[in-house]
Structure formats: C-alpha cells, structure tokens
Amino acid sequence: MEEVEIPQYFICPISLQIMKDPVTAITGITYDRDSIERWLFTNNNTICPVTKQPLPLDSDLTPNHTLRRLIQAWCTQNASLGVDRIPTPKPPLTKSQALKILHNFHLHPHRRLPILTQLELLAAENDRNKKCLIDAGVPKAVLLFLLDCFKSRQLHQGLQQALSLLQFVRIPSEEIKAVISENDQILDSLVWILGCEIVESDSVSVKSHALIVLKTIIHKAGSGILERLEPEFFERIVRILRKGITQQGMNAGLKVMVAACPWGRNRKMMVDAGAVWELIEIELGIPERRTTELVLEILFHLCSCANGRAQFVSHRGGIAVITERVLKISRSVDERAVFILSLISNSSYGSHMVIQEMLKLGTVSKLCMLLQSDHPTYLKEKAMEMLKAHSEVWKNSPCFPDRSFYASLHK
Known part of the structure; x- marks a missing residue:
C-alpha cells in the first residue's frame, strides 16, 4: 500500500483516509460521510473544517456518486498491490424511514422485539442515524414502552x-x-425494572442499561425530581450494586447517588439502605480510578450524617481502605479521603478506638506525607488539624512530627 500513490482528491480532509462514501457539503468541500457527520452531529461543530464557513447541523450532504465510482474503480485496479476494495455504501437513513419504523412499532405490539433490534442496529451504525431517530421521536416512544411494562x-x-x-x-x-x-x-418504571427478577443471562445487562438510562434522566430532568425520591429508589440501587453489574452500570448508579447527595433526606435514605457498607465493599474490591472517585465523594456526603459515620466506623475495612487510597489515585480522592478521615476521627462513635486504629493502619504516616506534598494549602491545614487534635494519642508514634517539622512547613 505504501508503494501506491493515492490521488489527493480521494482523501478525506478530516480523516486523511481514502473516502468510502464521499459527500459534498454546501461549502463545496467533499468529505467522507462518516467523518463529516461525526464532525457535525457528535462534536456539534457548525463550521466547515476546511473553509471555516458556516455549516449548519441540518445542512444537506450531497452524495458524490461520480467520485465514489472513481475511487471504487481505482481501488479495484490496485487490489493486487494491497488496496482494499470499497463496497457501495448503503443509503443513509432518512427521517421519513425512521417515522415509518416507529409507526410499525406502535401499530404491531407483537413485533416490538424485531423492530427494537432494528432500531438498535441503526443507531449503532453512525451518528446520522442517531439524529434521524431522535428527530423522529424514538427516545420518547421507547420511554413510553418502558412505562407500559411498568403499568x-x-x-x-x-x-x-x-x-x-x-x-x-x-x-x-x-x-x-x-x-x-x-x-x-417514568422514574418509577426504571426503579421497578431494577427490582424485577430477570432471566439470569439477561439480568446484568438489563439492570446495567436501566441504571445508565436512569442516570441520563436524573441529570437532564432537573433538581425537582431529586427532591421527591423515595426510600425504595435507593434500596434498589444499593441492592443492584451489591449483586454486581457491569462497570459502566456501576458508575452510572454511583453518579445517580452523587447527584442526589446534596439533599439531606436523600443522604439519610442512602444510609438507611446500607449504602455506606456497600460502598466500602466496592472500594475493597480495588475498582477503577473513576469508580473510586465516585465512591469517596458519596462516602464524604454520607459521613456528614451521624448515622453514616456510625456505619462507616462499624465496618472494619473502612478506615484501612480510605487510608490506603491517599496519595495513590488522584487529587480529588485525596481531598475526599482526608475530609472523611477528619469526620470519622472527630466522631463520637468509638472515638478513642478509631484514633488508635488510624495509628495502626498508617493513617498518621499518610497525613504526614500529605503535608510534604504539593497539595493545596487548605487540604494540608485539614491534615495538620487532625494531627494536632489527636496528638496526645499519636505523639509516641515514630512517624508523628515534632515541632521542628511544623516549623519547616511554614518556611
């Protein structure tokens, strides 16, 4: 392929690859359909990448059949040199075709499975198809289908x-x-799905998808919906996290909990649902970085409640896993970990026992290391505040800083 000189006008200006389905924009520039549609629909760009002229999202992309045939002929002629033949592309989905599929979905309930499968395949093909399906009202129709299942x-x-x-x-x-x-x-229908008994082979997939959809709705519906959540909502999410789901589903469920945390009543319901223990168990499993960030953010909020702190202290792995994460994952994890440890160490729930445990588990060492790092001043002050508050218990530890150490920090 390296020995073949490719005609320059066969190359897409965006992907810099041979065009498979050349289309011409209203600015007169020809691109590969997949590249320009991704530019328009996924990145929401409204200018032509080459001319910098306005290129509205709903502008026509005219198929360049002549250029496509030239490219196909050239590829066929050079196939012996390692050039791949390019098949004739399928015509793109139109809004009228999407509306027709949706009409059949409403008209023939017994054919919903193959129609939904068809829509899923179309959506997975390219960004233009996704836009057509959205414009045709497919998302609303599918949400109403979930509501029918619930009712x-x-x-x-x-x-x-x-x-x-x-x-x-x-x-x-x-x-x-x-x-x-x-x-x-609508929200009740998704919560109901999370609690349903589903065939084992489909359970993880269905419930993971349900959590991802739930996250989308929660984030786009506004704060009003978060103020009206009921205990069952959190009980179902915690139960799903306990049973095990896909990584994407787990992060979606955690993001839902993060969004709900600012309301005190929501935090109380999470604690009552046993969220603190489940979050610590997730963290003990050494999850990916983003999951750890979400877990510690939720734990920080839940430990602001007395009952949340009590649950945290009652789990023998809580302090150990939070301490272990300090200075290992990210700045946000360090911040949440220090504030959680501060809340716990000042808690009335087994305070002396907790402070002794922090010493045994290396918490004091981590706090001293954090003081010497390049972390923000406010975080170092929080760590120093803990060290000073419990100095009577920790002062005999070999790692406990003396006065000269504190003095050196202010130089």
Missing part, C-alpha cells in the same frame, strides 16, 4: 433492546422533561 407489571420482549437503544440515542433534555411532566411514573 402492566410485565417484562415485555424487547426490554433489553429498548434500554440499550436509549444509550445510543441521546435523549434531549426538553424531551425528558416533557415526558416526565406528562407521565410522572
């Missing part, structure tokens, strides 16, 4: 495909708000 208390065929489809098509915020205002049980 009939039946797990209809196609549930997994429906939830997966909602991950491919971004549900517009205004559409989510409109659906929720018209049908306030």
Whole structure:
C-alpha cells in the first residue's frame, strides 16, 4: 500500500483516509460521510473544517456518486498491490424511514422485539442515524414502552433492546422533561425494572442499561425530581450494586447517588439502605480510578450524617481502605479521603478506638506525607488539624512530627 500513490482528491480532509462514501457539503468541500457527520452531529461543530464557513447541523450532504465510482474503480485496479476494495455504501437513513419504523412499532405490539433490534442496529451504525431517530421521536416512544411494562407489571420482549437503544440515542433534555411532566411514573418504571427478577443471562445487562438510562434522566430532568425520591429508589440501587453489574452500570448508579447527595433526606435514605457498607465493599474490591472517585465523594456526603459515620466506623475495612487510597489515585480522592478521615476521627462513635486504629493502619504516616506534598494549602491545614487534635494519642508514634517539622512547613 505504501508503494501506491493515492490521488489527493480521494482523501478525506478530516480523516486523511481514502473516502468510502464521499459527500459534498454546501461549502463545496467533499468529505467522507462518516467523518463529516461525526464532525457535525457528535462534536456539534457548525463550521466547515476546511473553509471555516458556516455549516449548519441540518445542512444537506450531497452524495458524490461520480467520485465514489472513481475511487471504487481505482481501488479495484490496485487490489493486487494491497488496496482494499470499497463496497457501495448503503443509503443513509432518512427521517421519513425512521417515522415509518416507529409507526410499525406502535401499530404491531407483537413485533416490538424485531423492530427494537432494528432500531438498535441503526443507531449503532453512525451518528446520522442517531439524529434521524431522535428527530423522529424514538427516545420518547421507547420511554413510553418502558412505562407500559411498568403499568402492566410485565417484562415485555424487547426490554433489553429498548434500554440499550436509549444509550445510543441521546435523549434531549426538553424531551425528558416533557415526558416526565406528562407521565410522572417514568422514574418509577426504571426503579421497578431494577427490582424485577430477570432471566439470569439477561439480568446484568438489563439492570446495567436501566441504571445508565436512569442516570441520563436524573441529570437532564432537573433538581425537582431529586427532591421527591423515595426510600425504595435507593434500596434498589444499593441492592443492584451489591449483586454486581457491569462497570459502566456501576458508575452510572454511583453518579445517580452523587447527584442526589446534596439533599439531606436523600443522604439519610442512602444510609438507611446500607449504602455506606456497600460502598466500602466496592472500594475493597480495588475498582477503577473513576469508580473510586465516585465512591469517596458519596462516602464524604454520607459521613456528614451521624448515622453514616456510625456505619462507616462499624465496618472494619473502612478506615484501612480510605487510608490506603491517599496519595495513590488522584487529587480529588485525596481531598475526599482526608475530609472523611477528619469526620470519622472527630466522631463520637468509638472515638478513642478509631484514633488508635488510624495509628495502626498508617493513617498518621499518610497525613504526614500529605503535608510534604504539593497539595493545596487548605487540604494540608485539614491534615495538620487532625494531627494536632489527636496528638496526645499519636505523639509516641515514630512517624508523628515534632515541632521542628511544623516549623519547616511554614518556611
């Protein structure tokens, strides 16, 4: 392939690869369809990459059939030199075709499974298809399908495909708000799915997808929905985290909890649902970095409650795993870990025992190391505050700093 000189006008200006489906924008520049649609629909750019002229998202992309045939002929002629032949591309999905598929979805309930499968495959193909499906109202139709499942208390065929489809098509915020205002049980339908007994082979996938959709709705629906959550909401999420789901599903569930944490009543319900223990158990499993950041952010909020601190102290692995994470993951983890340790060390729940345990588990050493790091001043002050507050217990430790150490920090 390196020995073949490729005609310059066969190359897409964005991908710098041979175009498979050349299309010409209103600015007169030809691009490979996949590249320019990703530029427009995924990145939401509204200028031509080459001319810098305006290029609206809804502008026409005209197929350049002549150029495509030239490219295909050239590839065929040079196939013996290692050039791959380029097949004729499928015509892109149009909004009218998407509306027709959606019409059949409503008209033939018994055919929902193959139709949802078809929609899922179309959404996975390219960004233009996703936009067509969104414009045709597919996200709203699928949300209403989930609501039908909830109202009939039946797990209809196609549930997994429906939830997966909602991950491919971004549900517009205004559409989510409109659906929720018209049908306030949309959230209940997802919570119900989380609690349903599902065939073992599909359970992890379905419930992971449900958590991802739930996260999308929570983040786009506004704060009003977070103020009205019920205990069952958190009980179901905690139970799912305990049983095990995909990494993506777990992070989605944790993000939902993070979004709900600012409200005191939500924190209380999480603690009552046993969230503190489950979060520590997740962390003891040595999860990926992003999961650790989410776990510690939630634990920080829950430890601001007396009952949350009591649960944390009652778990024998809590202090150990939080201490172990300091100076190993990220700045945000260090911040949350120090504040959690501060809340716990000042707690009335077994205070002396907790302070002794922190000494045995190396917490004091980590706090001293943090004082010598390049972390922000406020975090060092919080660490020093802990060291001074418990100096009577910790002062005989070999790692406990003396006055000269404190003096050196202020130089």
